[in-house]
Amino acid sequence: MAIYDYFPFIPRPPAKFVTEKGVEVYGVMAEFETPSGVFRAAEKVRDAGFKKWDVYSPFPIHGIEDAMGFSRTKLPLLVACGAFTGTFLAWLMQWWMTSKDYPLVVQGKPYSAWEPFVPIMFEISILLAAFTSLGAMLAMNGLPMFYHPLFKKDRFLRVSQDRFAIAIEAADPRFDPAATRKLLADAGAHAIELVEI
Numbered sequence: 001m002a003i004y005d006y007f008p009f010i011p012r013p014p015a016k017f018v019t020e021k022g023v024e025v026y027g028v029m030a031e032f033e034t035p036s037g038v039f040r041a042a043e044k045v046r047d048a049g050f051k052k053w054d055v056y057s058p059f060p061i062h063g064i065e066d067a068m069g070f071s072r073t074k075l076p077l078l079v080a081c082g083a084f085t086g087t088f089l090a091w092l093m094q095w096w097m098t099s100k101d102y103p104l105v106v107q108g109k110p111y112s113a114w115e116p117f118v119p120i121m122f123e124i125s126i127l128l129a130a131f132t133s134l135g136a137m138l139a140m141n142g143l144p145m146f147y148h149p150l151f152k153k154d155r156f157l158r159v160s161q162d163r164f165a166i167a168i169e170a171a172d173p174r175f176d177p178a179a180t181r182k183l184l185a186d187a188g189a190h191a192i193e194l195v196e197i
Contacts (some may be wrong), residue, residue, distance in 0.1 A: 002171075011128040017170045023149060024197040026149035027053075027169040028180045029156060030189035035061050038164035041187035045166060048183055052172040056156070058163040075136055082132025083125040090124035091117055149197050165196065 004010040013155065015024035015081040032038040032083050035057065042055050055064055091114065098104065099111035138144070150156040151168055166189075168180050177194065184192050 019194070019196060025170045025177070026195040027167055027172075027175065028177065028184065029150060029153060029165055029167045029193050029195050030184035030187070031155050031158075031191040031193075032164040032166070032188065033190050035164060037188050038166060039064060039067050040189045041166055041189065042186065044166065044183065044187045050168055050172050051174075052169040054152075054167055056159045056165075056167065058160055058162060064132050074099070075133065075140065075158075078136045079129050079133045083129035086125035086128030087121045089128075090121040094120055149195050153195060155191060155192060155193060 004012050017025040019025060022178065024118040030041070036058065038055060039061060042064060046052055053068075055061075055068060057064070095112055098106075103111050105111075109116070122126060150165075155163070156165060166184065168175060168184075170177075181192050
């Protein structure tokens with residue numbers, strides 16, 4: 001999902017594919033009956049070079065992230081940046097307060113002594129790391145998502161019970177409706193549907 005899916009006032013780029021009725025195509029959804037079937041299909045989609053696609057399952061499937069070709073997440077790096085930023089800002093705030101804004105001699109230490117700042121630096125670094133992890137996780141997962149084109153498909157609703165699905169977006173550079181449908185059929189899809197926005 002792109003930024004214009006969350007903010008309706010941002011104009012959408014022109015549709016790459018449309019149906020005969022002129023409705024924009026979101027992509028193709030394929031339904032699978034077993035976890036092993038969707039796992040093998042995910043490997044085939046990954047090997048075909050698709051980048052904008054996802055697997056939907058009623059429960060976690062062990063190893064599916066490897067089958068989809070996921071790389072390591074950047075979240076730990078972002079959380080570390082948030083923590084270091086919190087540490088620096090806490091030190092800067094306390095240094096400003098004790099040496100510039102309201103200088104006060106405490107226990108005979110110099111105004112800019114860093115030792116008394118440690119508890120606050122620790123607390124602020126943890127606070128900013130927590131906020132960074134929550135915000136970055138939500139942004140990286142595209143949440144909150146109040147609407148998705150797949151919600152209109154009756155077959156997709158069974159994914160929360162006993163079915164498995166792969167959806168390949170039309171925004172993918174390798175997407176071609178006929179070729180994508182053939183790839184999913186060859187991968188063993190039980191049912192394949194075109195998804196409109």
